[in-house]
Amino acid sequence: MFPELEKVHDDAKSSITAITDAEALQAWETAYLGRKGAITLLLRSVGQLPKDDRAAFGQRANAIRDELEGLFRDRQKAIEDIALARSLEEGEIDVTLPGRTTPTGGIHPATRTLRQIYDIWADMGFQVFRTREVEDDETNFGLLNIPPHHPARDMWDTFHTTTPGVILRTHTSPGQIHAMRRFAPGPIRVILPGMCFRYEQISARKEIQFNQVEGLAVGTNIRLSDLKGTITAFARRMFGAERKVRFRGSYFPFTEPSMEVDVECFCEGKGCSVCKGTGWLEIAGCGMVHPVVLRNGGYDPAVHSGFAFGMGPERITMLKHGITDIRYFWGNDLRFLEQF
Numbered sequence: 001m002f003p004e005l006e007k008v009h010d011d012a013k014s015s016i017t018a019i020t021d022a023e024a025l026q027a028w029e030t031a032y033l034g035r036k037g038a039i040t041l042l043l044r045s046v047g048q049l050p051k052d053d054r055a056a057f058g059q060r061a062n063a064i065r066d067e068l069e070g071l072f073r074d075r076q077k078a079i080e081d082i083a084l085a086r087s088l089e090e091g092e093i094d095v096t097l098p099g100r101t102t103p104t105g106g107i108h109p110a111t112r113t114l115r116q117i118y119d120i121w122a123d124m125g126f127q128v129f130r131t132r133e134v135e136d137d138e139t140n141f142g143l144l145n146i147p148p149h150h151p152a153r154d155m156w157d158t159f160h161t162t163t164p165g166v167i168l169r170t171h172t173s174p175g176q177i178h179a180m181r182r183f184a185p186g187p188i189r190v191i192l193p194g195m196c197f198r199y200e201q202i203s204a205r206k207e208i209q210f211n212q213v214e215g216l217a218v219g220t221n222i223r224l225s226d227l228k229g230t231i232t233a234f235a236r237r238m239f240g241a242e243r244k245v246r247f248r249g250s251y252f253p254f255t256e257p258s259m260e261v262d263v264e265c266f267c268e269g270k271g272c273s274v275c276k277g278t279g280w281l282e283i284a285g286c287g288m289v290h291p292v293v294l295r296n297g298g299y300d301p302a303v304h305s306g307f308a309f310g311m312g313p314e315r316i317t318m319l320k321h322g323i324t325d326i327r328y329f330w331g332n333d334l335r336f337l338e339q340f
């Protein structure tokens with residue numbers, strides 16, 4: 001037995017039981033286990049002992065050190081527990097602290113515009129009629145007065161599937177055929193919204209997928225003036241009552257006559273980068289349904305007439321919000337989407 005070792009051992013064990021705070025515990029560790037602590041100093045003094053005692057002394061001192069280190073860890077844990085319990089008991093809950101927010105989703109800007117478009121057309125008596133995105137060549141082109149090898153096919157670069165004759169629709173116009181065949185010979189007033197696909201080089205102005213909203217009215221005595229009035233009413237609701245609208249003669253194989261619709265740019269005719277200095281923005285193609293198409297849909301062009309239009313909601317959204325690159329729409333970049 002080495003009384004000096006046992007004394008340090010007893011002192012350390014009895015003094016640690018009274019310790020209840022981290023600071024005092026730290027001091028205890030320094031006093032006994034630190035670089036100049038009692039145990040450390042004793043261990044270092046082994047060399048001055050008579051040779052025969054050294055091994056036993058060293059062994060006992062190491063055992064005491066290990067034991068004290070264990071006591072230190074236990075006490076440290078106990079003090080932390082006490083501190084936590086105390087803070088829970090004493091501490092008030094600060095009800096003014098802001099809570100963790102749950103991120104909420106929003107409506108995609110294209111969907112937003114689509115819904116606005118539905119509302120406006122609904123007010124004018126147009127119902128939504130949905131048709132397929134995967135079409136056959138015949139409905140997408142042939143029945144719309146665009147036979148194979150017609151040069152106008154160049155207007156719609158096409159994604160073909162591995163099934164011959166089955167393609168991704170390049171526009172919503174084939175929906176005209178589906179609607180007419182469903183309702184002929186009755187009157188029609190529908191819009192046909194949905195995704196279209198074109199085999200294009202993607203750029204700031206062109207995407208390979210985009211929405212269109214087709215419109216179709218078929219009945220008796222429907223005239224070009226009805227088309228112009230209806231489109232103008234739409235544009236005023238969409239862009240504001242003062243906004244000017246202009247119709248330009250154009251060409252589509254499935255309408256005759258055909259026109260394109262421009263609205264006055266937000267730069268009010270001054271000319272900016274969005275309108276490329278022209279002061280006008282193109283928002284739709286339209287025209288009177290071609291007699292061939294009416295016949296393909298099951299109507300008699302001698303009795304019935306109709307108008308059709310096709311507009312691009314992404315285009316309209318870009319104009320309304322000054323978005324300069326169509327690639328943002330399907331890029332899934334939250335920094336873009338979160339702004340709406």
Ligand code: PHE
Nearest residue numbers: 171173285286287308309310
């Ligand atoms: N389908 C035409 C296009 O994609 C737009 C259009 C629709 C034109 C209806 C006239 C009538 O360019």
